[in-house]
Amino acid sequence: MKHPSSDDLEIVARIRAGDKESFSALVEKYSQRVFQSCMGFLHDTDEAADLTQEVFVKVFEKLGDFRGEASFSTWLYRITLNMALNHSRKLKLKRFFYRFSEDGQRPELQLTNDSSADSGIIREEQRQLIRKCVDKLPAMQRKAFILNHYQDMSNSEMASVLRLSLKATESLLFRARSRMKTELKKSLNPEIWSVSNTNKQ
Amino acid sequence: MECKQYEQAIAGLTEGVISKETLLAHLQACSSCRMLYNAWAFAGEVIADEKSAQVSPFIHTRIMANVGKRAQGAHGWLQGVALARVALVWFALVAGLFGGWWVDGFNHDDGKQAVYIDYFYTDRMSIESGWLNNDFYEE
């Protein structure tokens, strides 16, 4: 049986020989997974779709640099992670300025007497806090965390993408989870975290 | 046992050190660990939601249009063809409105082709919502 990555190499060879349409097969095969990683960094479907497009255009342009030392998918995910990380940094800056641009004030959580409105707002606040915790992870931990939790990637696959040993990858993932827990703990404000839990249970 | 150890267990950083029963008993008594427990569980839900998001059905067409544009470069003569493209899209819209029979014959690929052409000649991503919300694209 042929290894799936050898199919990718054949496709890459066809594209390099001038058959641009063959690129379509790679897009078909990997766009959802690339999108999932982008979601882990950007937390927004439109932003993630735009970045998915940018990643594939970049991959197409850089295909000449692909030496086949790693599998095509490993190479693709490396490009995705680096572009997503850069993009999320730019986005963070953009959002920072956007936040202050309207009235120069940081929007505070507004609580009303309506309990359903409260829980909706608080739920969203909780989501934002969780996204911030993911975003606060140091670059390598964040990459590992996203590959593991958004792509269900095995430790050995992650090790190839991150160019680490298996042991170092496992340790990185452990530190990512531990840091995530620490960040989450720091965000534990009873006003925000008690409400939904009583609603949920 | 200290809260720190329970926190480790909540985040899945230790296995088999604390039994489920012991943990649940602690959660009943300790509001801070209970909050972390609920927050951790909710983090799992948020991540699962984001992870299950599906990429736009147009992404393939968008990418291939962009790749096509990069590969060929922008040529002046293509602008003339762009006019024909506008006419073609409008013809498709009008024909779709007036002919149910035509709707049946309008397959997925034709729709994608028209969107492809739009992406190729313009960078207007808003075209997606137009296609997603019109009847022709439904099968």
Ligand SMILES: [Zn+2]
């Ligand atoms: Zn405790």
